[in-house]
Amino acid sequence: MMHMNLKYAKESMVNDLVRAGHLRSHAIIRAFMEVPREAFVPKRYRDYAYMDEPLPTGWGQTISAPHMVAMMTELLEPKKKDKVLEIGAGSGYQAAILSKLVKSVLSVELDSRLAHTAEVNLKNAGIGNVRVVTGDGWSGYAEEAPYDKIIVTCATLEMPPALHGQLKNGGIAIAPLGGNFKQMLTRMEKKGSSIVHRNEGGCVFVPLRRRQGTKSV
Numbered sequence: 434m435m436h437m438n439l440k441y442a443k444e445s446m447v448n449d450l451v452r453a454g455h456l457r458s459h460a461i462i463r464a465f466m467e468v469p470r471e472a473f474v475p476k477r478y479r480d481y482a483y484m485d486e487p488l489p490t491g492w493g494q495t496i497s498a499p500h501m502v503a504m505m506t507e508l509l510e511p512k513k514k515d516k517v518l519e520i521g522a523g524s525g526y527q528a529a530i531l532s533k534l535v536k537s538v539l540s541v542e543l544d545s546r547l548a549h550t551a552e553v554n555l556k557n558a559g560i561g562n563v564r565v566v567t568g569d570g571w572s573g574y575a576e577e578a579p580y581d582k583i584i585v586t587c588a589t590l591e592m593p594p595a596l597h598g599q600l601k602n603g604g605i606a607i608a609p610l611g612g613n614f615k616q617m618l619t620r621m622e623k624k625g626s627s628i629v630h631r632n633e634g635g636c637v638f639v640p641l642r643r644r645q646g647t648k649s650v
């Protein structure tokens with residue numbers, strides 16, 4: 434690809450996401466305009482930062498396609514006072530988008546090398562209200578629970594049970610539920626002791642892995 438003007442490419446991507454109906458809320462559109470996706474992809478992919486495609490983050494993982502980040506962010510109904518838990522920091526891009534819309538984001542990443550990458554990317558993008566911790570997100574992050582919202586960005590057959598426990602009553606969780614090759618993007622809302630599920634369409638995410646020695650699901 435020819436070297437292109439990233440600002441123009443970003444505007445054009447955001448316009449496409451609005452036209453396709455993936456981006457709806459003004460605040461979320463603004464967040465997409467504010468966050469430099471090129472800061473979250475490896476240097477050699479910079480020119481592709483505003484294509485609506487997943488891109489490698491290194492170590493076999495991917496940064497989700499912008500339309501998927503847009504859909505998940507809209508489904509999460511972010512509010513200024515929200516404390517959000519993310520499972521799967523990856524590049525840090527999804528957390529960066531959320532950081533513009535909520536009070537704080539705590540993101541758990543299994544691979545310490547990616548956790549470090551995410552931290553560096555977020556710092557370079559000037560974002561200060563995201564904390565990245567290395568750990569197995571299957572257990573969530575009890576230390577800072579409960580959360581207003583939870584977003585899982587790796588595929589799992591079932592919602593990790595600990596996460597339901599760490600979600601506030603009335604809170605919303607989004608996760609790709611299913612096997613390795615195709616999942617159902619699922620919105621869950623905690624209502625007292627029950628969880629109301631809503632299917633939001635098919636998607637493909639890299640699988641949630643368990644820390645070595647723990648049984649995979």
Ligand code: SAH
Nearest residue numbers: 496521523524526527543570586587641642
């Ligand atoms: N949200 C990321 C994309 C995540 S890709 C972004 O915006 O770039 C999925 C990520 O989940 C990968 O980085 C992978 O290492 C991580 N992951 C896989 N299993 C995990 C687990 N059990 N706990 C936490 N993170 C996990």
